[in-house]
Amino acid sequence: MKRNLRMKKPIIKCILLVLLLIAAPGAKSGFAKAAPSISSNYYCLIDGETAQVLWGKNQDEKRPVASTTKIMTALLAVEYADLDEIAVVSRNAQLTPEYAIDLREGQTLAIGELVKIALLRSANDAAVVLAEHITGDERLFAHLMSKKACILGAYNTHFENSSGLPSASGYSSAYDMALISRLALRDVYIAQMVSTAKDSFQHPSYRQPLTITNTNSLLTTFPGADGIKTGTTNAAGRCLAASATRDQRQLIAVCLRSGQRFGDCARLLEYGFTSFEPALVLDQHQPFKTVKLPEYQLHIDLFPDRNLNLWYDGEQPDIIREVVMDYAFELPVQKGEPLGRVLIYAGGRHIDSVNLVSGQTVKRTAVNQWLKRWFKGKNEALAE
Numbered sequence: 095m096k097r098n099l100r101m102k103k104p105i106i107k108c109i110l111l112v113l114l115l116i117a118a119p120g121a122k123s124g125f126a127k128a129a130p131s132i133s134s135n136y137y138c139l140i141d142g143e144t145a146q147v148l149w150g151k152n153q154d155e156k157r158p159v160a161s162t163t164k165i166m167t168a169l170l171a172v173e174y175a176d177l178d179e180i181a182v183v184s185r186n187a188q189l190t191p192e193y194a195i196d197l198r199e200g201q202t203l204a205i206g207e208l209v210k211i212a213l214l215r216s217a218n219d220a221a222v223v224l225a226e227h228i229t230g231d232e233r234l235f236a237h238l239m240s241k242k243a244c245i246l247g248a249y250n251t252h253f254e255n256s257s258g259l260p261s262a263s264g265y266s267s268a269y270d271m272a273l274i275s276r277l278a279l280r281d282v283y284i285a286q287m288v289s290t291a292k293d294s295f296q297h298p299s300y301r302q303p304l305t306i307t308n309t310n311s312l313l314t315t316f317p318g319a320d321g322i323k324t325g326t327t328n329a330a331g332r333c334l335a336a337s338a339t340r341d342q343r344q345l346i347a348v349c350l351r352s353g354q355r356f357g358d359c360a361r362l363l364e365y366g367f368t369s370f371e372p373a374l375v376l377d378q379h380q381p382f383k384t385v386k387l388p389e390y391q392l393h394i395d396l397f398p399d400r401n402l403n404l405w406y407d408g409e410q411p412d413i414i415r416e417v418v419m420d421y422a423f424e425l426p427v428q429k430g431e432p433l434g435r436v437l438i439y440a441g442g443r444h445i446d447s448v449n450l451v452s453g454q455t456v457k458r459t460a461v462n463q464w465l466k467r468w469f470k471g472k473n474e475a476l477a478e
Contacts, residue, residue: 127369127407130361134352138268139362142276142337142344144445146404146411148366153269156250157350160325160333161216162271163258166239168209168287169278171224177206177283181227187219191259194219201298206283211295213287213323214308218257225256232256236264247444248273260329268348275322275335275346288321288337289313312336316360318367322346324355338363369407375415375438376402376448382436383417383450395453396433402448404440414439419450429455 129149138153140146147153175181183201195217197203203223212220225235236253243251248270254261266274278284287293291313294303312319312334321337331351336359338345347362349355376382381395404411419434427433434450 127365130365132349132352132358132361133354134349134358136268136350137348137352137358137362138272139345139347139366140269140272140276141366141405142279142339142346144402144404144440145273145276145443146440146445147269147443148345148370148405148407149362150268153272153348154250154267156265156267158260158264158327158330159258159266159271159350160327160330161218161258162323162325162333162335162348163239163253163256163264163266164212164216164221164325165271165278165323165335166243166253166274167221167224167235167256168213168284169274169281170228170235170239170242171205171209172281172283174228175205175224177204177209179205179227181205181208181223183219183223184226186232187222187226190219190222190257193217195297196299197223198299203296203298207296209283210287210293211306213284214290214293215295215306216309216324218259221257222255243270243274246273246277258325258327258330260327268350271335271348271350272346275337275348279321279337279344279346285321288323289319310334310336312338312356312360315356316363319363320344334359336360336363338367340367343367370405371407372403373406373410374401375404375413376400376436381453385419385421385433392456394427394433394456396450397453398436399430399432399449399451402438402446404438404445411440412442417450425456427452427454427456429453 136152136155136157138150139148141148180202183197183199185199188197188199193216195211197219208220208224211217222232225232229235232255236255239253251266251270254264291308293306295306296303309324316338318338318340320339322335325333332355333350334355335348345363345366347359349358352358376398378398378401382398383396384393386393416437417434429452431452432449433452435447436450437447438445
């Protein structure tokens with residue numbers, strides 16, 4: 095009996111040690127939470143501030159994205175037109191297939207109302223009216239949408255129309271739609287619309303405003319949800335770009351061809367909020383690089399002009415820092431003067447560009463000018 099007790103004591107101590115480690119403050123960083131089960135095979139979760147990819151699967155694969163296309167349509171509409179501008183419904187817009195809100199040729203609506211109904215109710219005819227108002231032709235507008243996507247870094251995207259209706263060669267990816275959503279959410283009006291669960295819409299065929307409900311049910315079921323857009327076609331399946339903000343941190347999740355789009359995005363967002371911790375990648379109070387100026391017999395410490403945090407789930411992310419600068423600069427140099435920048439890559443993707451500024455003021459004096467001339471002459475003599 096005593097022998098059994100002696101054997102059990104080490105086991106009990108090990109169990110207690112494990113329990114203490116789990117309960118200890120700061121132990122969270124050493125234990126990564128298991129990734130959620132997602133029904134979609136094409137999804138992406140990014141940080142809203144940096145666009146860092148936190149989690150994903152086949153996030154760069156080209157797929158039809160249905161009415162999430164309208165996020166880009168709305169983005170260009172508010173960029174190229176005022177919200178109170180009046181647009182006229184064309185015959186082509188009237189004939190747009192469902193889902194439509196039965197706009198009639200010759201009717202007029204404000205751009206703000208068209209953006210609202212396109213985002214909240216996914217009205218295809220409203221998207222066509224917006225496209226034709228901006229460029230006069232929907233195909234030309236789609237070309238503009240694709241160009242804008244490329245500028246954003248959404249390189250796996252090509253739009254064929256403004257609505258997301260099925261087309262032969264229209265596509266995007268989960269990552270690209272996350273990037274597009276991130277930019278759209280920076281617009282005050284779009285952010286307000288996609289975070290609204292219910293609103294009124296002034297349909298030109300009715301005297302009284304209609305009450306409309308957002309197709310994104312996460313707005314009323316997921317804590318912190320504040321966007322962004324659903325999409326459904328037979329080819330694309332059920333799609334959703336969703337965003338949520340907690341403690342001033344916004345995350346964006348995109349699921350394409352999902353069997354449970356609201357559940358999938360909710361699980362991704364929850365995983366992002368509960369499983370990742372910040373890692374300080376650039377510290378504005380610590381010199382990042384020292385530049386030697388042999389011709390002046392001087393050196394200058396370069397500091398990032400702001401802090402940069404990336405997120406990790408127990409292991410430091412794979413980060414590359416690339417310095418871009420012209421080393422042949424002249425004196426004087428003022429403290430805080432930008433002399434270069436550092437490009438940050440995480441997971442093989444460009445995340446941010448941060449200025450590198452001088453940590454001190456270096457004046458132009460007769461002595462350092464003489465040193466520069468002497469150094470130059472010495473180099474020329476050696477070259478001969």
